[in-house]
Amino acid sequence: MLQIKKLQAGIEDKRILKGIDLSVNAGEVHAIMGPNGSGKSTLASVLAGRDGYDVTGGEAIYNGSDLLDLAPEERAREGVFIAFQYPVEIPGVNSAYFLRSAVNAVRTHRGEAELDAMSFLKAVKEKMKELGLSEEFLKRPVNAGFSGGEKKRNEILQMAMLNPRLAVLDETDSGLDIDALRIVADGVNRLRGRDNAQVVITHYQRLLDYIVPDFVHVLHDGRIIKSGDKSLAIELEEKGYDWLAKEAA
Amino acid sequence: MSQAAATDPAATPVEAFAAMEQNGAALMPLRKAGLARFSESGYPSLNDEDWRFTNLKPLTELPFCPVTAPLGQAPGPEQLDSLTFGRLDADRLVFVDGHFNADLSQIADQPSGVTVSNLGRFEGELGSLSGGDDNPFVALNDAFFTDGALIQIGDGQRLAKPVQLLFVTTANAEGEAAHIRNWITAGANSHGTIIESHLSLGQAATVTNVVTETRVGDGANVEHIKFQDQSARAFHLASLHSELGRDARYAFHSIALGSRLSRNNLRMRLAGPGIECVLNGLTMTRGQQLADHHMIVDHAAPHCDSHEYFNGILDGQSRGVFHGRILVRPGAQKTDAKQTNKNLILSDDATANTKPQLEIYADDVKCTHGATIGEMDDDAIFYLRARGLDACTARRMLMHGFVGEIVERIRHDAVREELDALVWNRLETEHQLD
Ligand SMILES: Nc1ncnc2c1ncn2[C@@H]1O[C@H](COP(=O)(O)OP(=O)(O)OP(=O)(O)O)[C@@H](O)[C@H]1O
Ligand SMILES: [Mg+2]
Numbered sequence: 241m242l243q244i245k246k247l248q249a250g251i252e253d254k255r256i257l258k259g260i261d262l263s264v265n266a267g268e269v270h271a272i273m274g275p276n277g278s279g280k281s282t283l284a285s286v287l288a289g290r291d292g293y294d295v296t297g298g299e300a301i302y303n304g305s306d307l308l309d310l311a312p313e314e315r316a317r318e319g320v321f322i323a324f325q326y327p328v329e330i331p332g333v334n335s336a337y338f339l340r341s342a343v344n345a346v347r348t349h350r351g352e353a354e355l356d357a358m359s360f361l362k363a364v365k366e367k368m369k370e371l372g373l374s375e376e377f378l379k380r381p382v383n384a385g386f387s388g389g390e391k392k393r394n395e396i397l398q399m400a401m402l403n404p405r406l407a408v409l410d411e412t413d414s415g416l417d418i419d420a421l422r423i424v425a426d427g428v429n430r431l432r433g434r435d436n437a438q439v440v441i442t443h444y445q446r447l448l449d450y451i452v453p454d455f456v457h458v459l460h461d462g463r464i465i466k467s468g469d470k471s472l473a474i475e476l477e478e479k480g481y482d483w484l485a486k487e488a489a
Numbered sequence: 490m491s492q493a494a495a496t497d498p499a500a501t502p503v504e505a506f507a508a509m510e511q512n513g514a515a516l517m518p519l520r521k522a523g524l525a526r527f528s529e530s531g532y533p534s535l536n537d538e539d540w541r542f543t544n545l546k547p548l549t550e551l552p553f554c555p556v557t558a559p560l561g562q563a564p565g566p567e568q569l570d571s572l573t574f575g576r577l578d579a580d581r582l583v584f585v586d587g588h589f590n591a592d593l594s595q596i597a598d599q600p601s602g603v604t605v606s607n608l609g610r611f612e613g614e615l616g617s618l619s620g621g622d623d624n625p626f627v628a629l630n631d632a633f634f635t636d637g638a639l640i641q642i643g644d645g646q647r648l649a650k651p652v653q654l655l656f657v658t659t660a661n662a663e664g665e666a667a668h669i670r671n672w673i674t675a676g677a678n679s680h681g682t683i684i685e686s687h688l689s690l691g692q693a694a695t696v697t698n699v700v701t702e703t704r705v706g707d708g709a710n711v712e713h714i715k716f717q718d719q720s721a722r723a724f725h726l727a728s729l730h731s732e733l734g735r736d737a738r739y740a741f742h743s744i745a746l747g748s749r750l751s752r753n754n755l756r757m758r759l760a761g762p763g764i765e766c767v768l769n770g771l772t773m774t775r776g777q778q779l780a781d782h783h784m785i786v787d788h789a790a791p792h793c794d795s796h797e798y799f800n801g802i803l804d805g806q807s808r809g810v811f812h813g814r815i816l817v818r819p820g821a822q823k824t825d826a827k828q829t830n831k832n833l834i835l836s837d838d839a840t841a842n843t844k845p846q847l848e849i850y851a852d853d854v855k856c857t858h859g860a861t862i863g864e865m866d867d868d869a870i871f872y873l874r875a876r877g878l879d880a881c882t883a884r885r886m887l888m889h890g891f892v893g894e895i896v897e898r899i900r901h902d903a904v905r906e907e908l909d910a911l912v913w914n915r916l917e918t919e920h921q922l923d
Contacts, residue, residue: 288875291867316877328872332890332897338873341886345877381890398876 241266241406241437242307246298248462249286256282258462259298264406264437271448271473272441274459275481280441281325283459284410288322289315302406316342317349319405319436323395323412330382335394338382339364343401367400370430372423388415396427407431408439413447425450445477460485501553502527506632508557513610523631530625539624542810542842543752543781548724551664551694555633559588562659564690569593569655572688573718573911577903579653579684580605586658587635587667587697597650602643605652607636608670615672618702618730624754626726630700634670637699640683644676644706651682651901658688658695658723666696673713677706677734682901683713689720689747698726707734707761712900716908718747721776725751735761735790742899743770744908745780746915755784759821762792770799771895773912774807774839775919781810788821791851797828800895802888802916803839813858814846821851828858833865833891888916 247260256279264270274280286293287300289312300307307315330338344354355363365375371393383391392412399407409428413421428438428451440451448456448470456472457464460481465488466472476484506524510517532549533540563585569575582605583593589607596605619627638654658667675681687697697719705711717725725748733739745751757766772780786795801809811830832841845858865887873883892912899905 288871290871290875311880312871312874313877313879316875322875324872324875328866328868330866330869330872330887330890332892332894333873333886334890334893338876338886341878341882342873342876345879345882349877381894402876 241303243301244298245301247286247295247300248297249282249293249295251292251294255296256462257286260459260462260464262457262464264439266437267434268455269432269438269440269451269453271453271456271470272439272459273443273456273473273476278459279462280459281410284322284324284408284441287315287320287408288312313345316402317346321399321402321404321407323392323399323407323409325410325414327383327391327395329384329386331384333382335380335382336361336364336378339398339401342398346402364397364401367397370423371397371400371427372420373397389417389420392416393420393424396424399431400427403431405436406439407436408441410441411443412440413442413444421447422450445473448473458484460488502629502632505553505555505557509633512635515610515612516615519616520632523628526628527625527632530623530628533625539783539812542808543750543779545750548696548750551696553666554662554664555635555666555668556586556588556660557633557635560586560659563590563593564657564659566593568690572655572686573716574653574684574686574904574907577651577653577684579651581653581655582607582638583655583657584636584667584669586660586665587656587669589636599649600646602646602676603648604639604641605648606639608639608672609636611639611672613672615670615702618704618732619700619728622728622730622754622756624728626698627700627728630668630670630698630728633666633668634700635668637670637672639671640673640681642675642679642681642709645678646676647679648681651684654683654685656685656687656697656699657690658697658719659690660695661691661693663694664696665693666698669697669699671699671701673701673703675703675705675709675711678708679706680710683711684716684901684904685713686716687719687725689723692720692722694722694724694749696724696726700728701730703729703731705731705733705737705739708736709734710738712740714742714744714899714901714904715753716744717751720747721749721778723748727752728754728756730756732758732760733764733766736763737761738765740767740769740898740900742895743768743782745770745772745782746912748780749777750779750781752781752783755782757784757786757795759786759788759790759793759795762790764790764793766793766795767898768795768797768799769895769898771892771912772799772801772809773892773915774801774809775804776807777805778807779810780807783810783812785814785816786826788815788817788824788826791820791822791824793821794825795827798895798898799830800891801830801832801841802835802891803832803841804835806836806838808839809841811841811843811860812846813844814848815856815858817849817851817854817856819850822853824851824854824856826854826856830860831891832860832862833888834863889913892916
C-alpha cells in the first residue's frame, strides 16, 4: 500500500528525515517509536503534505502512485488520514458542517453519493456514542475549547467517518486517560481490515497492548534504526533507546 | 438643484444653529450647552488619544450643513421593503435624513405600558446618560439633533414585536448631516429587541451623527442590533450610552459594513450586580474605508460579566481601529471581563490598530483580552485540506467561520439569518476568496 524509500526531508536548512525506508502492506499495523525530536511527526506531516517541508530525496509510493506529488486534499480523498499530534482549533467553523463537508468531499471522489444532513447525523451520532463523545460537540466549533483528550477523540471520530485506507496516528494516545485509551484503540481496531493499514506513532508500549502491531520500528535522528515485532516495544520499554542508538552508531 | 434650497451650506455651527430655535424651547438649554462645548472643542484631531488612528480631516473639510428641515425626498414603501431587514416582522420607525416619516412608519399594537414613537419634543432625561462625555460629536448632537426614536418599555412589559429603527439618508449634497437622537428605557424585568439600521439612498458624502441613550432596568433583557451599511462616501458617527441595572441582560451588536469612515463609541456602565453585558461587533472594510469601535466598559458593581467580541475583515487600503477599555472600579469584585479583537487582513495595504486597556482597581477579578492581526491561519487551512476539502473551500469555510462567530451571537432568528446570507454574499462578490 505504501512504500517509502530513502525519504529525506527537512525544514529550511534543517535536515530532519535522513533516509527513511518503510513498507506498509494492506492488513498490517505498524508502530513507530522513537525519542522526542527524532522526526516522527515530521514523517506524518510529509505524508500529509503540509507546507514548508522540503523533500530532498527519496519517494513515497501509495497504491502505485507518487504520494508526494498530490495536494493534501487529494491524499485525503485517496484514503490517507493523519490523526495529528496537535489538532488545530478552528473557531467559528461548526464541527458538524465541517465533518459533513469532509465526508462528502471524500465520498464524491470515490464516486459515492453525498450524505444528506439526516443520514450524516445518524451516522456521526452512532460513531460518537462508540467514542464516548457527547453530541454537544457537533454544535461546537472544530476543536475550539476542546480538552486535550477530546481533541484526540475527535481525530478518531473523523477517522471513523472518513474510513481511510491508510491511517497514521501521531501520538493519539498522549494525554488520554485509561478509559479513553481503550476507546480510541477500539476505534482503530474496528477499522482494521484486509484492505487497509494503520501506522501508530507512540511513546508508550501500553497502547500496543490494545492495538497489537505486526511491526515495530524505532526512528532515531531521522532514520529507522531497528525494526522488529511487538516484543521490540517491550524491550524498549525496559531499556530505553540509548542501547539502540549505540548499536546503530 | 432643488435640495440646495433646503439646506444652504452654512459657514459655521453658530450660524446654522439659528434654525434650531423652532424645535421647542424646553430643549434649548441642552442645545445651547452642546453648541458651546463644540465651539470650545472643535472636531477631534489625531492628537487626541481617543482619535489617534482615525483621521477626520475628510469630514472636517466638508461644508457644515445639518439637515434642519426635511429635504422633501422620501423613498417609496416598496423601496424600503427591498432594503436589508425591509421585510422583518417588526414595528418600524422610519427617519429620512434625521426626520421622522410617519407615512413610512408602522406601529402595531404594543401593550399599554410600552411607548414606541419618534422623539419629537420629548425632553425627559435627555442628556443624563451622555452628558458626562467629552466627545465633540455628542456636543454637536445635543445642539443639532432633529429627531430619533423614543422607546419606553414599562416595568415587566415586553415589546409585542421587535422595534426596527430605519435611518436612511437621501441627501445629495456634500456635508449634509443628519443628527439623530434616540432615547430607550427598558423598565425592571422588561424585555425587548431593537434593530437599528443606517442606510444611504444617495451617494454623496453625507454625515450621520447618532447618539443613543439607553437605560436598562433591573432584571431587564434587551438585545439591540445596529447595522450600518451606508454608502462608501458617507461618514457615520455613533455614540451609545447604556446604563445597566442589577441582573440586566444586555447584548449590543454592531455590524459596520459601510461608510468611508465609521466610528462607534460604546459606553457601558454596569451599575448593579449580576449583569451580563455582551458587545459583539463585525466590520468588513475595503477601498479607503475606516471602521472604528471605541468602547469603555465601566464595571461599577460586583459580580458582573462583560464580554466584547469584535472581528474585522480588512481588504484594499482600509483600516480597522479597535479600542477597548475595561474599567473595574474599587469594590467591583468578581468581575469577569473578556475582550477579543480579531483582524483578518486580506491585502498588503490594509491596516488594523488595536488597543486593549485594562484599568483594574479591585483584586478579585478575572479580566482577559486578546487581539490578533493577520492573514488566514495556514495551519487551519492545512487541517481542513488534510480532511479532503480543497484549498478554496477551506479558505471559504474559515472566512465564513470568522464572520459566523459574530453573527451567531445574534439571538433574533430572522435578523441573524438575513445577516448571515448578506455578509456571506458580500464576501463572495466583493472580496477575493481564492
Ligand atoms: N517548523 C520547524 N522548524 C524548525 N525545526 C523543526 C520544525 N518542526 C520540527 N522541527 C525539528 O525537527 C525535529 C523533529 O521534529 P518532530 O516533531 O518530527 O519530532 P517527533 O519525533 O515527532 O518528536 P515528539 O516525540 O516530541 O513528538 C526536531 O528537532 C524539531 O525541533
Ligand atoms: Mg511528534
